[in-house]
């Protein structure tokens with residue numbers, strides 16, 4: 001496969017494409033990637049490649065002549081081949097794996113034209129370009145990054161570039177699914193173990209497990225791809241199994257709630273970290289400033305307000321239940337508390353990553369309510385970030401009502417606003 005990238009910045013492009021896997025494939029003669037300086041093909045003394053746009057307006061437009069001369073030289077040098085001339089532009093069809101497969105399979109010479117400034121003279125596109133490709137619905141300064149992405153994605157599909165076809169046929173987007181999760185050593189990292197099946201050495205089981213994860217991930221992460229899925233009979237069987245497994249994942253052993261101790265702190269810190277990462281991933285500006293931490297738990301221990309949820313001998317969740325009035329709740333805006341008597345507040349509630357979707361969070365709220373009841377308190381209050389959809393769904397499921405907005409002091413640069421909820425216990 002020969003790829004010529006026509007650009008005003010050949011050195012920058014070459015620096016990224018002549019290394020690693022593609023670099024090695026080029027040395028073996030499987031690939032021939034050339035970065036061609038468009039400026040070398042100007043016919044004016046100043047080597048000017050752009051000029052003002054007709055009709056006025058901002059910026060400059062790349063002239064057709066240097067582009068056409070550059071393209072002619074490239075084509076003459078490459079000779080007769082199955083060639084495709086592609087202009088990288090935000091106006092093109094969005095690039096995807098199917099396009100990469102088509103280009104790798106149908107052509108052995110791609111010419112990628114990188115625009116710059118305001119773009120290129122339309123007449124060059126009409127006259128010389130076979131296809132327009134976009135990297136996505138955003139505007140880049142130049143076509144170089146897009147050309148590099150196309151080159152990389154196409155070249156790794158060229159036979160011989162990767163060690164085996166399986167390297168790419170099992171990857172995300174090959175057949176409309178995302179790839180299964182990958183793990184490497186150590187067996188346990190930050191309290192998270194590599195799934196047992198991957199360590200068992202049973203190839204058939206590993207294959208089934210991986211295929212199920214592909215189905216599951218695509219369903220969860222990319223509903224748009226999932227809608228367009230085309231599943232084999234085996235996939236349908238695996239999907240049925242997967243659905244059964246997911247509904248069975250509910251908790252089967254007893255869950256215990258007990259007071260947290262100093263010895264639990266490392267486990268609780270892990271829960272905080274997992275939750276903070278989860279919130280960050282879902283772009284929720286909550287727990288992103290070092291709170292809560294080991295000292296917060298120590299404070300909870302001193303006041304007898306911290307509790308852990310234990311499942312099968314493991315720390316599955318944490319919360320603080322405090323009967324002390326919360327200062328931030330004194331100035332509730334856009335609403336009103338349902339009761340003005342004593343209340344308990346749930347703070348710092350979280351469950352471990354592997355307990356999401358198992359009902360553990362619901363059990364945690366119930367445990368907190370039990371404790372409030374035991375203290376003779378009928379109103380339980382809790383607040384969360386307005387974007388914390390998982391927490392808001394949980395509260396709604398457990399019968400909490402939105403009562404208004406409160407403000408916390410959370411440190412500069414973080415969102416201090418929280419939505420407050422209340423439930424009156426029967």
Ligand SMILES: C[S@@+](CC[C@H](N)C(=O)[O-])C[C@H]1O[C@@H](n2cnc3c(N)ncnc32)[C@H](O)[C@@H]1O
Pocket residue numbers: 087088089090091113114115116117118119120133134135136137138139140141142143144146
């Ligand atoms: C600033 S852009 C010009 C955008 C053009 N004025 C428009 O609005 O359609 C300069 C060059 O960057 C490249 N480029 C910008 N965004 C791109 C994208 N999303 N995909 C591929 N190439 C892009 C194109 O080669 C384009 O000619």
